[in-house]
Every structure is written in C-alpha cells, then in structure tokens.
Amino acid sequence: MIEGLVCDDPAVMAWADGERDRWLARAAVLDAGPAQPDWPKAVTSADKLGDLTGPQRVWLIAEGPEGPARALVAGSGDAGRHQAIDVARVAAARFEVDALRMILGYVDYHPDTMGALVLPFRSPQVALVVAGWLRHLGSARLWARLWLTRHPGCAARALLPVAAGRPGKARQQAEEALLFLAATGAGPLILTTAAGYAPELHQLATGLLEPRSPGNESTALPGVPRKGSVPQWAQPDALPEILLAGGGVMPEDEVMSLVGALTRSRLADPPEPAPGDPDPRDGGVPVAVESSAAVQPLVAPAEPEAAKLIARADPASVARFGRALLDGWLTDEMPAASAWVVLAQAHLGDEATMEQLGPLVRSWPGRSRYARAIDGFAVLATVGADAGLRHMLAMEENMTGGAMNDRALDYLRQACERRGLTVTQLADRLAITHGLDTGVTVDYGGRTFTVAVDEHLTASVVAPDGRRLARPPKPGAKDANPGAYQEFLQFKKDLRATVVARAARFQQDMHRRRLRPARDVPAVLVPHPILGPIARRLLWGEYRDGRLLRAVRIAEDGSFADIDDATAAVDGDACLGVVHPADLRGDLGTWAQIFADYEILQPFPQVHRPVVILGEEQLTATSLPGLGLGPGSAPVPAEAIEGLLSGPAWYGNGDGNTRYLHTRIHRQLAGGWTLLLELDPGMRTHSGAPDQRITEIWLDEAGSEHWQPARRIPMGACDQGVLSEALVQVHALAH
Known part of the structure; x- marks a missing residue:
C-alpha cells in the first residue's frame, strides 16, 4: 500500500468527430409541451430554479437563457425521466464540463441506461465511476470499456493511486480496470504513468501487470482451509461422511480440501458480448440494456480437482453432504460470508436438493435476501432438475415485473433453452398428473375403489359394482387401511388446486x-x-x-x-x-x-368475456374521445375513479403545481405502452372530489412523463387484448 498519491487533474471535454454536434441536435426532438409566456420570468431567480416543473426544466436546458440554464445543470438539477438521455446530451453539448455534476447524478442511479453520457468527459472522477462498471451484466460494462479505451491516459493517472491504496472494493475495481487497459495494449502507458508518480508505484504496477504464465496452474488438491477459516458447521466432524463410488469413505483431508474448493464457488464471468450501442445508425438514443434484463451468469464450473473429488464419490452421498452444509448455513442465520454454500449446491446437489432449495429461493426476495435469491436462481437453472424448475415456474406464474423477477425469468429461459424448449413448453411438460396418467385407487386393504375424473376434472370413485360415488364409503372396522379415506379427500383438494x-x-x-x-x-x-x-x-x-x-x-x-x-x-x-x-x-x-x-363450459371467461373491440378508424386514431364518457355524457363518480386507483394497476399523475391534484390516471400495458385517461376537472383522492369527465383516452410510451400536447401513437399500436382489458374497466366506471 502506498499512501498520499492523489490525481487532481481537471475535467476536460474530449469530443469525438461530430459527436458534440450530434448531441446538440437532439434538442430538436425534445418535447416540453407548449412553452408558456411566464417561463422566461420564472427562470430569472436563481433561488427558485429548484421549483421549476419538469417541462420548464427541459425547455430551459434545451433553449432557455444560458445563465439560468448553466446554473441549473451545474447544480445537478435534472429534468426527470422524460427523454432524460437526450436532455442530458443537450446539456453536455451546450454547457460541457459544467454539466458533469448533472451527468454523474443520472449515471449514478442508471449506469446501464445513462452511462453512455460520460463518454466525452475526460475526468478522474469519471474514471473511478466507470471502473465499478466492468462487472455489470448490462450496458454499463460496454460504456466502461469504451470510456477506458478512449481515455487511457486519464484512466491510468486516476486509477493507479487507488490501486495502490487501502485494500477494499475501490482498489479491486481500479486493479480490474488497469488490467483491462493493459489487455488493450496500454500496459507501457500504465507503467510510464506509474513511474511519473513514484518508483514504488512503478514496481507495484509492474507486479500487477505481470503476465501469468499459462500451464503454471497447480495440479495439487485444492488448498486445505486454515483452521477456523470455515464455520464449525462446515467442519468434517459436523457433516455426514462422503461415501466413495467404489466403496469406502472419503478421507478427512480430502473432505477439507473439497470444502476449501467449495468456498470458492462463484457465478461465471458476465456473458459476452457486453450489450449496448452508444451511437445507433438512426442517430437516436443509445441502445441500452439493464443489468437485470441482460443474460444472467450461471454457476461457474467447480475447480478441476474439486470436480475429480466429487466424481469419485457416490452422487447421493455428495448430495446429502451438500444439504447438510445448506442446513448448517441456514441454522447459522445465513451469514453472507458463507453464502458460497448456496452456489456449491450446483456442484453437489441432486433432485432432492433442488426440491429443498426451491422454496427457500422463492422466499428470499420477500426477506430482502436479494443476492442470495439471485444465487439460488443461478443454481436451479445450472442444475436444471425438474424439481427446481417446477419451483421456478411457480414463481414465474405470479411475476408482475421488477428487476428481481427479470433476473429470475432470464434464468428460467436459459434453463428452458438448454432443453430446447420455451418456458410455456416446459410448463406443459412438467405439469403434474397426480397419478391420473397411470391410475389412482383408494385401497382400504380389502376393498379397492378406482378414482375417476369427469370432463371438468371433478374426482369421484367407482365402486366394485360399477356405481360412481362422489367419495368412497367411510372405512369400517374390517378395513386394514382406513387412512385411505382421508388420502382421497386430500387428493381431491390437491387436484382442485392444480386445476x-x-x-x-x-x-x-x-x-x-x-x-x-x-x-x-x-x-x-x-x-x-x-x-x-x-x-x-x-x-x-x-x-x-x-x-x-x-x-x-x-x-x-x-x-x-x-x-x-x-x-x-x-x-x-x-x-x-x-x-x-x-x-x-x-x-x-x-x-x-x-x-x-356444444354446451362447453369454459375454465375461465373467454368467448363470453366482456370485451372492447375498436373499429378501423379507432385503431388508426391517436386518441379516443372518452369512449362515450366525455362531454355530453354523464360524468363519472369520483368514487369510481378512486376505486381504480386503489387497485394494483392504475395510478394518478399529480400536477406539478398542485401536487396531489390528479388531472389524469394511467395504466401500464404490455409492450412498453401506457394508457392514459384525461380527467376534468381533476381530483384529489379521499377529499370529496366532484364527479369527473374522461375527456380523452390515449397511448404513450411507458418511459415518457406524458407532457407532450401532441398525440403520436395510434391506438392499434398495442396488443388489442391487453387494451381491451383496460378499456373494459374504463367502461365499467359509468355503471
């Protein structure tokens, strides 16, 4: 460790050819709604810039007076989510280094979607930020690589002092970034930069960049952990013996070597290539992928010698050993330092292990154990056992979106792809039968009844004389297995739940x-x-x-x-x-x-389902006039609107000046769309609001904040089944 080294280089701009002009040109696509006459006056007071509405901020950054606009971006004041990437690009092109604080604010919260904004900034502060992105699964990893290769000198000067600093996360990230740079051919530059700081830093950098000779890997057994370096529940004397496939028991030193290797269980490196495109051919916004929506890494293979030890052992014995490790970790209240136990199940586990692990993984997000849940998803997908995948399918049935669900769904897709199936196809093939495919009986020991189901999957029994009974007769004193009666009742209950x-x-x-x-x-x-x-x-x-x-x-x-x-x-x-x-x-x-x-009773409303079907003109229209609920028709009771807002799908949009006045409500639709209802006169919930008129119904992109006065999206752009479900709810407001 070398203390006292600091990089205090100033931030400067380093635009690529034509890049600044392209970014500045994005002002033409910004939409802040119609500019109001009082906006110029509203931005003349510096102490009130923080009170500006979102549309005012977009207008100010794009075309407002330079002084207030520069003050706004220098004070890190952003303009919300609406067209955020373009607002920030215009700010960077217009105010350059003064916009860096605003840019860093955006990328701090959204490195994958907004990280491309740092590319023209040559700054030590940016170097430290992007060094932490190299292990991201999403587009931030690409932005980091592009920035480092574009600004290698700045990166070396900023990262070398950190790589020589106190051990920790920042030092590890700096070392990884320097190693990446060296792999791109910047090794001599790094060493020259290190020598410019201090001789001892040059020596440290030389050691860091020293190539590891191939074939120099150890062929010995995995190192035996130091005494006390693993918990007591992971010591051989606290675990079941591992039986060898050829007979005998695995020696204790080999068990300790195996445990040592298992403590190094990890997820595989991020999948390549890194997703994203900073400069699409159409000149639009960068193509970015969130880490949660990117391809997730499976569990890395076990270390070679550990794999040899596992291969020598009886599989059932190894799986039992792994479950004992898992039980010990759970009993110890799941310490993060020993979370390797979860990933180790990918090397040790069998069908029974996945049956035990599945419910645990399903419960961990609800207990805020998000990192453990991701590890668990990776194990279930890597092993690919039917039991584990059934649990993942059960989770998928109730998913409603969100980063954790996105990760789980990707792991499920990967497991399905390894079988050459889609998620839907796998769900069909793993659907349980409750034994109906091979035949189910109720056996009292002396009397036997055959279980039958009708076309609606209602279970009954067939008596020996051919009579069909809703349930078997209660067992008598001569029946050797009276418990079969309750087993049948439980069978009916389980079958109904499955149906x-x-x-x-x-x-x-x-x-x-x-x-x-x-x-x-x-x-x-x-x-x-x-x-x-x-x-x-x-x-x-x-x-x-x-x-x-x-x-x-x-x-x-x-x-x-x-x-x-x-x-x-x-x-x-x-x-x-x-x-x-x-x-x-x-x-x-x-x-x-x-x-x-045909007297077909459907399992849920389908052909008799309430539905709204738009006509051809409505499909091409960019909005609907309230579908009969607008001017000239009876108003909608405010309580009906409140009823929608109290459910899980609809949300209000508070007006910027009167915070809780909802002038519209909206619902997210599949495919990246939002359905909006304009309300007149607007309402505050739970306040005795007056009846409302729905004056307009329109579609917008889900990522927008819906400021624009122009309606651009035709109603036929979204899935009509999804739209119908929402419009049926709208129609119900009038009744």
Whole structure:
C-alpha cells in the first residue's frame, strides 16, 4: 500500500468527430409541451430554479437563457425521466464540463441506461465511476470499456493511486480496470504513468501487470482451509461422511480440501458480448440494456480437482453432504460470508436438493435476501432438475415485473433453452398428473375403489359394482387401511388446486400472447390427464407475426375444427395460442354460439368475456374521445375513479403545481405502452372530489412523463387484448 498519491487533474471535454454536434441536435426532438409566456420570468431567480416543473426544466436546458440554464445543470438539477438521455446530451453539448455534476447524478442511479453520457468527459472522477462498471451484466460494462479505451491516459493517472491504496472494493475495481487497459495494449502507458508518480508505484504496477504464465496452474488438491477459516458447521466432524463410488469413505483431508474448493464457488464471468450501442445508425438514443434484463451468469464450473473429488464419490452421498452444509448455513442465520454454500449446491446437489432449495429461493426476495435469491436462481437453472424448475415456474406464474423477477425469468429461459424448449413448453411438460396418467385407487386393504375424473376434472370413485360415488364409503372396522379415506379427500383438494392453477396459467397465456408449436397441442396437451380437459374447453388461434390468422377449437376426436365446424389442418410448426376475444373481432359472436351449442363450459371467461373491440378508424386514431364518457355524457363518480386507483394497476399523475391534484390516471400495458385517461376537472383522492369527465383516452410510451400536447401513437399500436382489458374497466366506471 502506498499512501498520499492523489490525481487532481481537471475535467476536460474530449469530443469525438461530430459527436458534440450530434448531441446538440437532439434538442430538436425534445418535447416540453407548449412553452408558456411566464417561463422566461420564472427562470430569472436563481433561488427558485429548484421549483421549476419538469417541462420548464427541459425547455430551459434545451433553449432557455444560458445563465439560468448553466446554473441549473451545474447544480445537478435534472429534468426527470422524460427523454432524460437526450436532455442530458443537450446539456453536455451546450454547457460541457459544467454539466458533469448533472451527468454523474443520472449515471449514478442508471449506469446501464445513462452511462453512455460520460463518454466525452475526460475526468478522474469519471474514471473511478466507470471502473465499478466492468462487472455489470448490462450496458454499463460496454460504456466502461469504451470510456477506458478512449481515455487511457486519464484512466491510468486516476486509477493507479487507488490501486495502490487501502485494500477494499475501490482498489479491486481500479486493479480490474488497469488490467483491462493493459489487455488493450496500454500496459507501457500504465507503467510510464506509474513511474511519473513514484518508483514504488512503478514496481507495484509492474507486479500487477505481470503476465501469468499459462500451464503454471497447480495440479495439487485444492488448498486445505486454515483452521477456523470455515464455520464449525462446515467442519468434517459436523457433516455426514462422503461415501466413495467404489466403496469406502472419503478421507478427512480430502473432505477439507473439497470444502476449501467449495468456498470458492462463484457465478461465471458476465456473458459476452457486453450489450449496448452508444451511437445507433438512426442517430437516436443509445441502445441500452439493464443489468437485470441482460443474460444472467450461471454457476461457474467447480475447480478441476474439486470436480475429480466429487466424481469419485457416490452422487447421493455428495448430495446429502451438500444439504447438510445448506442446513448448517441456514441454522447459522445465513451469514453472507458463507453464502458460497448456496452456489456449491450446483456442484453437489441432486433432485432432492433442488426440491429443498426451491422454496427457500422463492422466499428470499420477500426477506430482502436479494443476492442470495439471485444465487439460488443461478443454481436451479445450472442444475436444471425438474424439481427446481417446477419451483421456478411457480414463481414465474405470479411475476408482475421488477428487476428481481427479470433476473429470475432470464434464468428460467436459459434453463428452458438448454432443453430446447420455451418456458410455456416446459410448463406443459412438467405439469403434474397426480397419478391420473397411470391410475389412482383408494385401497382400504380389502376393498379397492378406482378414482375417476369427469370432463371438468371433478374426482369421484367407482365402486366394485360399477356405481360412481362422489367419495368412497367411510372405512369400517374390517378395513386394514382406513387412512385411505382421508388420502382421497386430500387428493381431491390437491387436484382442485392444480386445476385452478393450470386454468390460471392458460388465462395468463391468453393475456400475454404466449404461443406453442401446434404439434404440442395433440402431442402434449390433449393426452395429459389435467391439461387435456382444460385445453379442450378453450378456443385456440393460429398466429403469425403477432396477428391472428384463424381460430380453431379442439374437436371431440382431438382434431382441430374451424368456425364452420369443419376439420382444420394445422401445420405442426404453426404457432397456436389461447385466443383473446378482442382478436376475434366480427367472429366473436359466431364462436360464442358454437361453444353454447356444444354446451362447453369454459375454465375461465373467454368467448363470453366482456370485451372492447375498436373499429378501423379507432385503431388508426391517436386518441379516443372518452369512449362515450366525455362531454355530453354523464360524468363519472369520483368514487369510481378512486376505486381504480386503489387497485394494483392504475395510478394518478399529480400536477406539478398542485401536487396531489390528479388531472389524469394511467395504466401500464404490455409492450412498453401506457394508457392514459384525461380527467376534468381533476381530483384529489379521499377529499370529496366532484364527479369527473374522461375527456380523452390515449397511448404513450411507458418511459415518457406524458407532457407532450401532441398525440403520436395510434391506438392499434398495442396488443388489442391487453387494451381491451383496460378499456373494459374504463367502461365499467359509468355503471
């Protein structure tokens, strides 16, 4: 450690050719709404800049008076999320170094989506920031690499003192950044820069950059941990013996070597290439990927010698050993220093281990154990056992978005891809049968009843004389196994829960437009004793490029039937999905009649579902005039609006001047859209607000703050099934 070294170089700009002009030109696409006559006056008082509304800030940064605008950005005042990347690029191009504080404020909270903003700034402060991005999974890793290779001299001067400083996270990040630079050919520059600081720093840098000779890896067993370096519950005498596959027991020194190797279990390095594009060809905003939405790393392979030890052992014994480690860690209240135990299950675990780990992983986010949950997701996906994937599928059924759910979903997708399946296909194949595929009986020891289910999956029993009974007769004194009666009642309860869950999943398939290869319907769904009866009572659709080509139902013989009730030939590679009634348009009434004629009771409302179907003119329109709820119609009770806002989907937009006055409400839709309802006169919730008129309904991009006066998005741009669900709620406000 070398103390007292400091890099105090000033921040300067280092624009690439044409870069500043391109950034400045983004002012033309900014939309702050219509400028008001009083805005210039509002920005003349420096002490009131912090009170400016979002639209005023965008206007000021893009085209307002230079003095107040420079003061705003120098004071780190940002303009919110609306077009944030372009607002910040204009600020950087217009005010250069004075905008650095504002830029760093943005990238501190959003390094993946906003990190490209630092590229033209040559600053020691930026060097320290980007050094921490090299292990990001998202676009921040790319921005860090681009900045380091663009400003190697500045990076070397800023990072060398930190790399020689106190051990810790900052030093480790600085070392990794210098090693990255050296790998790009900047090694001599780093050494020259180090010599300019002090001879001892040159010596330290030389040691850091010294190449590791290939083939110099040790072939000995993994190092035995020092006594006391692992918890007591991880010592061999506290763990079950590991049996060897060829007989005998693994010696204690080898067990300790294995534990030592397991303590170094880790996630694999971030997947390559780093995602993102700082300068798209269309000249628009950088293409960025959040770390949570990027490809997540699986568990890195075990160290070679540890893998040899595991290979010599009996698999069941190794798995039991691993579960004992997990139990010890849980009993010790999950210390972070021993969290390697979770990742080690990827090397040791079996189906039983994943059955134990799955519920734990599902519970950890709710207990704020986010890092452990990510490790658990990685283990379940790496092992890929059916038991673990069933737990991941159960989590996926209830996901509503968010960074943690994004990570879990990516791990699930990776596990599915390793089997050559989609998530939906895997869910079909892992759906439990409760034994109905092989036959279920109620055996009293002397009397046996066969369990049967009807087309609605209601279980009953068939008596020896052929009578069908809702439940078997209660056991008598001569029955050797009277507990079979309660087992049947539990079977009925479990079956009903599974039917409800599977029907809910099919309904999610409809809402989320999840598709299957057509061949899976007759090959996987129809033969399944639980999925088949549900699938037969649904209307299916053949989709191409997101558009419904035709709807079909599953006929009594398992073939497909079209709207004319004729046999429909469907190619096995075609994509089938559960149809949302909004997709059927003019055919909805005919299909509803067909299902009524065949007395098909659907597992959830589909063809008889309340629906709003837009006409051709409405689909191309950029807004709707309240769908009959606007001027000239009866107003909507404020209590009805409050009812929407109290639910999980709708939110209010507070006006910038009267904080809690909601002049519109909005709901997020799938596909990156937001549906907005304009309210007149606006309302404060829980305050006896007057009745409201919904004067306009329109779509906007989800990332916008919806300031713009112009409506640009046609109503047909979003999924019509998702839109229908929201508009049905809007219509219900008037009743």
